[in-house]
Amino acid sequence: MNGLLDTLINLEIFAFIGALLWLYFKDFDGPDDSTD
C-alpha cells in the first residue's frame, strides 16, 4: 500500500468531515420562502 496515497485519502476524509461540520453549523440564508 502506497503510504502517500493512504495519507492523501485520509486527508480527503478529514477534509470532508470538516466540510460537513461547517455546512451543518453555518447559517445559510436561503432564498426567501414567503414569495407567494
Added chain:
Amino acid sequence: MTKSSSSHDERTGSAQRSGFGSPLVIIALLITGVVAIWGLVDAQALAEGAARLVHIQFVSRAWFIMAAVSFILILCAWLAFSRYGDIRLGRDDDEPEFSTISWLSMLFAAGMGVGLLFWGTAEPLTHFDLISNYRDPRESAADALFVTNFHWGLHAWAIYALTGLVIAYFGFRRGCPSMIGAPILDTFGAGRAFGTISWLCDLLAIVAIAIGVGGSIAMGVFQVKDGIDALLGLQNSGMALTAAVFVALCLSYFPALVVDLSAGMARLSNAAMAVAGGLMVFVLIAGPTHYLMGGIVQAIGDYFGDVLVHGFRTFTFMDERIGNWFQSWTLTYMVWWIAWAPFVGVFIARISKGRTIREFVAGVILGPTLFSILWFGVFGGAGFFEALQDDSSIMDVVRSNVSGVTFFVLESFPLSKLTISLVIVAAFLFIVTSVVSAAFVLGMFSSAGSLDPSRKIKLVWGIILGALGMVMILSGNIGAVKSIIALGSLPFVFVVLLLMVCLLKALKKEARTGA
C-alpha cells in the same frame, strides 16, 4: 410549503434541461457505457482492475465506512425518538397511502430481491468455513449467523431509511423533485458551487444504481442457471445456458419498459415475495423445526446484544486473512447497500407518504431486519444442520459453487423439484422487477425528477443495465461482481452523509420557523 413555482424550480433544479440533451444524462451514459464496453472487450482486466482499486480504497477508508454506517444507524434511532419523530412525511393532515401490513410487505420485497435467495444458505456457510479455522465448529455456526445478520440487518436498513427519509421529507414536505441532489439545492441555495455539487450527486446516484443493478442481474442469472442445472441434473452446462438465461431475462424486461406495466410489476414483485416467504415456511416445517427455531431465537439474542459494538469493529489488529475477509464481505456489503440506497430510497419514499418520521424509521429499519433474521435462521440453520453432520459434502459445494448452495440444501428436502423450480421462478421475477424499477428510477433521475419518464429514456437505461449485467456475467465470478459494484458505489458514501446534513438542517429550521 408555500413557494412560488418559479423560485422553487430555481432552487431545486427542476428547470434544468432533462432527457438526452442534459449533460447529466450524457455523462452518466458515457461513464456506464465505458464500463460496459471495457468489460465486453476485456472482462477479466475490468474485474482485476476493480479488485485492485477497491482493495486500495478499502484499506484506507475502512474506518470511515464503518464509522459512517454506525453513525447513520444511531442518527436514525435518535430521529425516531426525538421531537422530530412526530413530523409527517407530507402535509400535516396527510394519511398513509397503504395499510401498515401492506407497507411492511412492500418494504420486505424491496430489500429482499434476489440477494436473499442467493445468499440465504451460502453466506452463513461461507463465514462458517472461515471462522471454524479459528474456533470450535459449533460455536462458529452462531458467529457465522451473527455476521450474516449484521450484513443484512439494522445498518443496511438504516442506510436505506436515511436516504428514503431525505427523499420523502424534501419531496412530500418541501415539494422538491425526486432527485438525489434536490435537497442540497433546497438547503443551501442554487449557487454555482452547490449547483455543481447537487449535479455531481445526481450523477453519482445514477452510476451507483446502474452498476449495482447490473451486478444484481449477474447474480440472478448465475442463480437461475445453477437452479436449472440442479433441476435437470446437468453438469458444467457452461456459458450456453448462462447466455440463454440472460437472453430470456432481457426478453422479459424489455416489453415492460415500452408498455406501462406498473400495476403488473407490483403484482409480479408481490408474487416473487410470496413464493420466497412460502419457501421459508416450507423449509422451516419440512426441516428440523426445533433446530431452526432454536437457532433463530439464539440469533435474535446474539444480534441485538452485540450489533452496535460490531458496527464499530474494523478488524485492524487481525491477520491478513481476516482483513481480506472483512474487506470482501462486511465493507463490500456496506457500500453495496449504499449503491442501492438511491434506488431503494426512492421506492420506500414513494410508498411512505403520510407516515411520521418515527413510524418510517421504525418500520423501515426494524421490520426487514427481523425478517432477515428469520430468513437466515431458516436457510442458514438448514445449511448448518447439514454441515455439522460428519459425512456432509455441503462445504465442498460452498467452496466450489456458491450460487448452487441453496439448491443443494433444497435437494435434501421433500418436493425438491418443485421447490427448486420455485426458487428459479422467484429469482427470475425478482430480477425482472428490479431491472424494470431501476430503469424507471434512472429515467426519472435523467428527466429532472419527472414521475413519468419517457419510454425512450427507460429503454436506453434498460439496454445499459443489460450490457452492464452481461459484463458482470462475463467477468465470471461473484467476487468480481462485488468489486465492480463496490467501485461504482464508494463515492456515494459522501453523498449519503451530505444528504444527512441537509435533512438535519431542514428539520432544525422547520422546528424553529415552522417552514
